[in-house]
Amino acid sequence: MEKIKVGIVGGTGYTGVELLRLLAPHPYVKLQVITSRGEAGLPVSDMFPSLRGVVDLVFSDPATVDLTQCDVVFFATPHGVAMSQAPVLVAAGVKVIDLAADFRLQDVAVFEKWYKLPHSCTDILKQAVYGLPELYADNVASAQVIGNPGCYPTTVLLGLAPLLENDWIDYSVPIIADAKSGVSGAGRKAEVSTLFSEASDNLKAYSVAGHRHQPEILAQLKKLSGNEAVNLIFVPHLVPMIRGMLTTLHVKLNAEGQQQSLQQVYEQRYHKELFVDVMPAGALPETRSVRGSNCLRMAIYPQTEGYVTIVVVQDNLVKGASGQAVQNMNLMFGLEADTGLQVLPLLP
Template sequence: MIRVGIVGGTGYTGVELLRLLAMHEGVEVVTITSRAEAGRRVDEQFPNLRGYYQLAFAEPDPGVLASCDLVFFATPHNVAMQLVPELLAAGTRIVDLSADYRIRDAALWSQWYGEPHASPDLLAHAVYGLPEVNREQIRQAQLVACPGCYPTAIQLGWIPLLARGLVAPEGLIASAASGASGAGRQAKVDNLLSETAGSFKAYGAAGHRHLPEIEQGLGDVAGGPVAVTFVPHLLPIVRGIHATLFARLLASPPDLQALFEDYYRDEPFVDVLPAGVLPQTRTVKGANRCQLSVIVPQQRDTVVVLSVIDNLVKGASGQAVQNMNIMFGLPETAGLEQIGLLP
């Protein structure tokens, strides 16, 4: 039985971890932290968990966390990097859902997050937790940086094309839209129902923090620099990401449908839809699954890939559990076989 701690249990990714781990037969959650809610029972804050947990939220205690086999950080940036060095020194393995260890270049991280990195020496040791690319490194990792939601959907869409050198790496365009839960659980006027319902808008068009992560990951696959134009949007839904990806083909394309199907044939959480079927966010809601389709409109020189995920599952907590399963030699699908919710 894997003894697990969760730092940051009151946000959407924290409660999603609790939901998924409640059905995982190989895991015991022994502590979950929240400074604001310390002493309050978890099932008082989240009644959907009644009967599954007897825990109360606790103040973060490095000694208690260090006694765990693995600690998830479901926190904003700049929290994990304060505690991770001490936990790693104690032999505890880490899956960080924040952005603290996703970018290998400390100066680049500081440029996008506006502060110095507290443990830059660990950046080179963190394994980027996209299983479809780094599964073997994840197996031995002590520190896994779980990918962001937009980067997961976008990279999984482009990876087969870049890995085969079929598209121009300098002209990639991603237009992607997320449900409101992607902004977190804190109160913001822009995320109120009355502000988002019946509306659709772009944000972060001049530059979004997920861009360097996307370019770093795709560059690793392409074997050299890539340049991505990334514009995120806010959807008037709670969960889901829909990414529409454009790239210029370098030659007459092979059978791209067969290419994608073959590339992801053995991936349990990537589903390449039949030719002509386009993915919808509703079909992956609640599931640790990315659904993809690939088309070449009018048979010209632009390929379009459509990619959908649930931003809280494959885009965050589900992928974190997937990483944990790999790290501890468990079946990769353990605790993650939920089917998407319809309607």
């Protein structure tokens, strides 16, 4: 097979360097171009010495580079960049995978409310696919434009999918997603609040009054359940670790749901998925068990009064971002989902 010519827009953030780590050794990928407004001319390995001897690209100026030479372009950029460049790329037949939010929310009003940006290409949005392969593999395979899911939504949706798909949730009680993320989720931006001396040896909740991933999750919950009544209380927390995300889901089952052996149901649902691991009953998923890998693990705990607690872990930069993006790319080009994604977790 001929190699896939890959472009990366915005390669200086954490999702950018993570794409490079995964794509550089990918057997069917040729890294063609990587752009950075601020760092044009700088060798990539000067910024990321971990890639010395592995990636010999130099950051290109996005103003002058021609991305239509690529087969696929990843946007590891702030919200709003992908939608400004997607029309030209789509017209040229280039596939687009946006790691930001431009193509995640089909409801334009919701997007504009939460991201404070007018949406500039709603026609492309309409054909864009929400890139959660375990739920939408076929759509992903045939997509030209992917809205790569947010990190938190990936944990919530995969944690609940078997219940949603079977209509086993009592929607009169809101789903509670108590979510915890490592600091790399905040990106590689110079900000006081994520300095080592601020974030280390500390824990806080944030965006309790409203986080941008809440409407994204809610839209998918409604879609998957076919039920507009579903409700969600979503509280994210910032944990002093670099990578890793753990989401604790508290759900009330309906009468039918309460009669199921959920352990078995979950195991069967994800049996064929290469990147979802339903752990044995009683197991305690740890974020380090997936550090650096595209794997997502979960465990199911029956609780009192028909409630169930589901704990889901992933590496927020891999399955929660760049790894999932590469998984999407693999499907879009007819490759096995795990091509180039077999890197094992780093433990300890």
